[in-house]
């Protein structure tokens with residue numbers, strides 16, 4: 001077990017969080033302490049906080065992670081891959097909003113009005129949707145989650161903290177020049193709606209930093225002639241989107257950093273280079289082997 005938890009180079013609070021995570025991943029009885037149950041009343045009724053059972057004993061649930069990262073970094077892709085690996089749902093709040101919009105759920109009319117007026121969906125609505133999703137998941141026997149797109153503000157982070165124990169917050173980062181190139185290379189097939197990327201990135205290393213190369217994700221021949229660029233994927237708009245993101249995300253990152261829960265991860269390239277490195281950073285690099293050995 002000890003070999004699975006390599007924490008010497010990390011700050012101690014993160015080490016504690018990471019060791020709880022690692023211990024949980026391997027359903028170990030050692031090297032972990034149950035998190036005390038909070039007695040503070042939640043602002044919103046998450047099912048996990050209601051009733052005497054309260055928060056699930058950290059030993060008996062799966063990971064409860066948050067993924068942060070700017071638009072275009074590939075956050076959804078990595079969160080989704082990890083959710084499959086760990087057997088927890090990948091819950092993207094953007095999807096929850098879209099699902100509710102296309103349903104006849106209680107919030108759909110309200111949401112349609114907000115979206116039609118170009119307004120931002122309020123914390124209350126997002127939290128209500130998230131709460132509903134987590135309750136439905138718990139009823140189906142889900143244990144744990146990877147959140148994507150939430151929290152976006154410190155207020156949301158505080159609300160979440162009041163009702164759930166977040167184990168780890170992974171902040172995916174990519175050099176801005178690479179990110180810009182990647183966003184400008186995005187194409188959508190106007191016929192089938194699939195996303196592709198025509199950018200072939202090859203940035204040289206400098207000042208001791210390694211270079212980054214990322215292969216394009218070219219479309220199949222039948223989509224090739226139908227590719228379109230999103231109107232808001234221009235250099236000016238992408239740069240402005242990133243500026244707004246950095247400004248808003250900074251306080252959320254600081255919030256989790258001060259709790260020792262933030263894991264900063266610089267993506268070294270595309271998925272082939274980044275995925276194994278990410279697993280390593282999460283102490284999951286031999287997770288698949290361990291799982292099949294235990295089966």
Ligand SMILES: [Zn+2]
Nearest residue numbers: 189191192223
């Ligand atoms: Zn197509």
